[in-house]
Amino acid sequence: MIYLNEENRQRETLAKDGAVALPTIAGWQTEPCPNILPPVFGGYLYCPNSDLVLAHWRRDVSLSRLLTAARETRLDLLLVEPAWIGLGADYRISAILCRAGETHVFRGLRLWAADLDGPNWLVPDPGDRDLDPRCFDLSLKRLTPDEQPPFGDDETRDLGLLVGGIRWKAMAGGHLV
Numbered sequence: 268m269i270y271l272n273e274e275n276r277q278r279e280t281l282a283k284d285g286a287v288a289l290p291t292i293a294g295w296q297t298e299p300c301p302n303i304l305p306p307v308f309g310g311y312l313y314c315p316n317s318d319l320v321l322a323h324w325r326r327d328v329s330l331s332r333l334l335t336a337a338r339e340t341r342l343d344l345l346l347v348e349p350a351w352i353g354l355g356a357d358y359r360i361s362a363i364l365c366r367a368g369e370t371h372v373f374r375g376l377r378l379w380a381a382d383l384d385g386p387n388w389l390v391p392d393p394g395d396r397d398l399d400p401r402c403f404d405l406s407l408k409r410l411t412p413d414e415q416p417p418f419g420d421d422e423t424r425d426l427g428l429l430v431g432g433i434r435w436k437a438m439a440g441g442h443l444v
Contacts, residue, residue: 275326281349282323285358288438293405305336324348378431
């Protein structure tokens, strides 16, 4: 049995707020996950145009259960988690992509935005050198790993991560003007 404490509840609420805000930032249409999908997807959002499930961190749902469900349905999945206290970014994403019968996991992704109106990308956190260096353009119909980042230098990267983080936090908190 899994016991939820107040910290777990707060973390789940933050993650859910982030997962609800991300489709608005990316320009995706979403709906609640249909009942025909595995029960583990209950309470998450589904993007029918992209075959994508937007999940948020929940203490009672393990990554292995999400991997199994993604494999069974052949749907891509973005798992939104709030960053641990003390880190510079507000959210981290793990992307689970199902391609050609294989499941690929890309963790530690952050939102990068060229400006407040986009374009928006998911890029690996530069503070974690062990991450896969691939990036994801959120304007594409299906998430596709790209080895070419949307920025040319570290200053542009850092500015885009700052803008993306501020935009996401404001959207999740309902304070974007």
